[in-house]
Amino acid sequence: MKIPAELAITLAVVVREGSLEAAARALHVTQSAVSQRLATLERLTGQVLLVRARPVRATSAGDVVIRYARQVEQLDADAASALGLSDSDAARLPIAVNADSLATWLLAPLARVSRSRGFLLDLHREDESHTAALLADGTVVAAVTTRATPVPGCTVTTLGRMTYRAVASPAFAERWLSRDAGPAGLATALAHAPIVDFDARDTLQTRWLESRGVDPAAPPRHRVPSSAEFASAIALGLGWGMLPAAQRRGLDLVALGEPELAVTLHWQQWRLHSDHLDALASEVAAAASTALDQ
Structure with missing residues (x-):
């Protein structure tokens, strides 16, 4: 059984937006269509993927599907960019960052890459000792973290102190x-x-x-x-x-x-060939080399 990418992305958008109604607006479909997609996805996987609360949240199985959805989105965005295809919906990169880095040195390199490559930033501010958890559950595709050991499926680069x-x-x-x-x-x-x-x-x-x-x-x-x-x-x-x-x-x-x-801070990102992610990692590492103690 293969997970249909469209259904997986729908689940990711629902969790990101916090409700089926908000997801329907973001996806430009009806709320009924969103509900049907989720029902189909849960039937195909044979598992409950979403906790219907306020706001909604993913189950542990749902986290796996969301991680897959975000990987598909990154690959789609990279392919569209390489082919020179215009897309009204810019790629979105969810990244976990700690407050002190964001306030001092990190925002400038993030902004430079976002402007040059045309993707949207979705920053999740969290304590640097907890950002890796957002990477592990698929909430983000990259993180500034104190964790030196790679999250499964991720690469790690030491930034400095x-x-x-x-x-x-x-x-x-x-x-x-x-x-x-x-x-x-x-x-x-x-x-x-x-x-x-x-x-x-x-x-x-x-x-x-x-x-x-x-x-x-x-x-x-x-x-x-x-x-x-x-x-x-x-x-x-x-x-x-x-x-x-x-x-x-x-x-x-x-x-x-x-x-x-x-x-000591590290940059972790999914082990996924993505031009956007690679460019972002390179810019962040360059900025860290001058802003942080090495």
Whole structure:
């Protein structure tokens, strides 16, 4: 049994759009046609592929079909480009990216390749330690990740390291982290000084506290889930946090001491011959070679 590409792509669009109605608009067909395609696909595979929730989501079997659909879409787009065929529906590349890379160095190379090759970007922002999961389940075709081991069916290229330092505004440091009492006094102060975390998955501040012998459960924590606003919150004295050099630049901040924490980033993409993907990987690697520590 072969999975009909049109049916697989319909499932992928339904999951991407979040509902059958939205998918019907995107595919320029009726909602009934979308429903019939899904029913046919589930009958052919003999498995439930879609959880009818709000928004809809794929089952584990559905993830397999969606991965296949996205591979077909990339191959179709590459073939059309090579043949010089015009297509009103530009190829779409779903990519998982971490917030700090997106805010500092990654958006420029993505934009350059998108403009030159005429495809659309569909960026999924996720913590760098979790982006590989989106690659594994077929949500994206490429990802910036901390995972060095290739996801099955993918290639991996090391990009470099983002190095973070613990920083705070001068006024915050003066109020909360006076060094008059020496290292022991600073450790006590850190147990009470507010922290700024990006979100619940952000462990950089926790790792730094642990390296200083401070219980990470002790301090109060703010959450600011936007990279630019995260840096601004620290500069405004909301709390202290870990920032890479590019985000510290131009802000009035003081360093809180060692250690620096380095996060090694990798580019993973499907092992699929695609001119779009290959061009994107090349541009990202070139940008990383100058923006990241090697």
